[in-house]
Amino acid sequence: MANMALKKVPMPEQDPNVRNRNFEEVAQGYTEEMAVEEATRCLNCKNKPCVSGCPVNVHIPEFIAKVAARDFAGAYAEIALTNSLPAICGRVCPQENQCEGKCVRGIKGEPVGIGRLERFVADWQMANGTSKVEKPASNGHKVAVVGAGPAGLTCAGDLAKMGYEVTVFEAFHAAGGVLIYGIPEFRLPKDIVAKEVGTLKEMGVKIETDMVIGKVDSVDELFEQGYEAVFIGSGAGLPSFMHIEGEDLLGVYSANEYLTRINLMKAYRDGYDTPIAKSKAVAVVGGGNVAMDAARCAKRMGAETVYIVYRRSMDELPARAEEVHHAKEEGIIFKLLNNPVKILGDENGRVCAIECIEMELGEPDASGRRRPLPKEGSNFTLDVDTVIMAIGTSPNPLIRSTTTGLEANKHGCLVADEKGATTKEGVFAGGDAVTGAATVILAMGAGKTAAQSIDEYIKSKQ
Numbered sequence: 001m002a003n004m005a006l007k008k009v010p011m012p013e014q015d016p017n018v019r020n021r022n023f024e025e026v027a028q029g030y031t032e033e034m035a036v037e038e039a040t041r042c043l044n045c046k047n048k049p050c051v052s053g054c055p056v057n058v059h060i061p062e063f064i065a066k067v068a069a070r071d072f073a074g075a076y077a078e079i080a081l082t083n084s085l086p087a088i089c090g091r092v093c094p095q096e097n098q099c100e101g102k103c104v105r106g107i108k109g110e111p112v113g114i115g116r117l118e119r120f121v122a123d124w125q126m127a128n129g130t131s132k133v134e135k136p137a138s139n140g141h142k143v144a145v146v147g148a149g150p151a152g153l154t155c156a157g158d159l160a161k162m163g164y165e166v167t168v169f170e171a172f173h174a175a176g177g178v179l180i181y182g183i184p185e186f187r188l189p190k191d192i193v194a195k196e197v198g199t200l201k202e203m204g205v206k207i208e209t210d211m212v213i214g215k216v217d218s219v220d221e222l223f224e225q226g227y228e229a230v231f232i233g234s235g236a237g238l239p240s241f242m243h244i245e246g247e248d249l250l251g252v253y254s255a256n257e258y259l260t261r262i263n264l265m266k267a268y269r270d271g272y273d274t275p276i277a278k279s280k281a282v283a284v285v286g287g288g289n290v291a292m293d294a295a296r297c298a299k300r301m302g303a304e305t306v307y308i309v310y311r312r313s314m315d316e317l318p319a320r321a322e323e324v325h326h327a328k329e330e331g332i333i334f335k336l337l338n339n340p341v342k343i344l345g346d347e348n349g350r351v352c353a354i355e356c357i358e359m360e361l362g363e364p365d366a367s368g369r370r371r372p373l374p375k376e377g378s379n380f381t382l383d384v385d386t387v388i389m390a391i392g393t394s395p396n397p398l399i400r401s402t403t404t405g406l407e408a409n410k411h412g413c414l415v416a417d418e419k420g421a422t423t424k425e426g427v428f429a430g431g432d433a434v435t436g437a438a439t440v441i442l443a444m445g446a447g448k449t450a451a452q453s454i455d456e457y458i459k460s461k462q
Contacts, residue, residue: 003040006109016329039068053102055445076125084157090119133202139163144227149177151233151431154447169211181264214398236432246343251351255390279386286390292323311339420450
């Protein structure tokens with residue numbers, strides 16, 4: 001009989017006043033007993049609405065049933081049929097808007113903790129699994145993947161399972177993309193990412209780092225080297241700015257740069273020489289998950305006061321509810337319905353304050369959210385020494401500008417159809433390079449779709 005408790009089994013977490021000074025993981029994971037108890041809340045619905053909400057179609061009721069039966073190895077095998085990065089998805093996917101958002105248990109209570117269970121299973125496998133991943137037999141065909149982020153790694157993993165010889169070309173010195181340069185250690189430990197990447201390598205995926213495609217080699221040159229198809233999953237790493245006065249002052253960062261210095265370049269560790277501002281008061285402009293990450297990192301890096309400055313209200317805030325909740329617990333101050341108009345500097349050209357104006361919400365705009373309008377005469381200043389812009393990113397133009405026949409839209413995103421095919425034959429693309437900044441799991445879904453399309457494309461040429 002199903003466990004009809006209305007609430008999820010609580011996730012153990014670090015105390016907010018302890019964790020906001022360290023980079024250890026906030027959520028500490030279920031024990032076996034907690035996982036089994038939560039798994040018994042699943043009704044094992046015949047029509048599986050939760051699966052329809054998962055971009056990579058994880059066999060959710062099936063793996064949860066195995067958790068309930070304490071067959072954790074079997075649960076992992078079930079997840080691995082469709083998901084190459086379960087430990088990552090269990091931590092950073094917006095389950096509340098996807099699989100859990102479709103769970104029928106959410107109608108009269110909280111949905112089943114699908115993400116928490118996926119994380120438990122993946123972590124259990126890493127700690128207890130003994131079977132080595134077998135490399136599939138080669139089918140003799142070569143595919144290149146540009147970018148070792150969520151889309152690229154998923155595409156590479158799925159192609160490797162089909163027998164393709166896959167090489168991933170990564171611009172940075174480590175594989176993972178946004179998983180290692182963007183998402184902080186306290187949300188996604190980097191050793192977890194390394195282990196997931198290691199599994200792909202055991203399957204035969206080759207990863208070449210420090211390879212900036214468009215500089216070292218072009219996409220056209222990859223074809224000349226014998227690759228029969230190319231997948232572009234290079235993400236959206238070009239930061240956006242507001243173009244207001246003072247953005248060129250010392251102490252103004254893009255969120256990408258700030259988070260990359262901390263996460264990939266280990267500025268949070270005492271033994272690393274990575275330079276980064278030692279801030280006392282920080283204003284983070286934006287309201288998405290990246291803004292929450294930057295604000296929470298700033299607090300951990302020693303800032304006494306950290307503001308989130310966002311031009312809409314809490315109802316329109318795009319960040320995950322869990323991340324907002326954690327940020328509030330950790331002492332982040334939310335300055336909602338406010339928008340920066342100027343960054344002020346001292347005599348040395350360093351940030352000393354940010355001037356904002358109060359906003360009010362008007363009619364909905366093209367995004368469906370109510371348009372923020374300035375309230376005349378409501379300007380005020382916040383005394384800060386660091387400003388972090390977290391207002392969005394777009395794809396780097398390098399690849400499209402060095403590839404013949406590859407079209408992009410007005411936002412700089414590559415044009416691709418629903419199967420991932422671009423305007424250049426043999427080139428496929430997915431993730432943020434196509435959609436602009438989005439979620440990890442949507443990028444993974446695009447990588448999975450493209451892998452299937454690449455398989456069909458290469459077979460059609462035989």
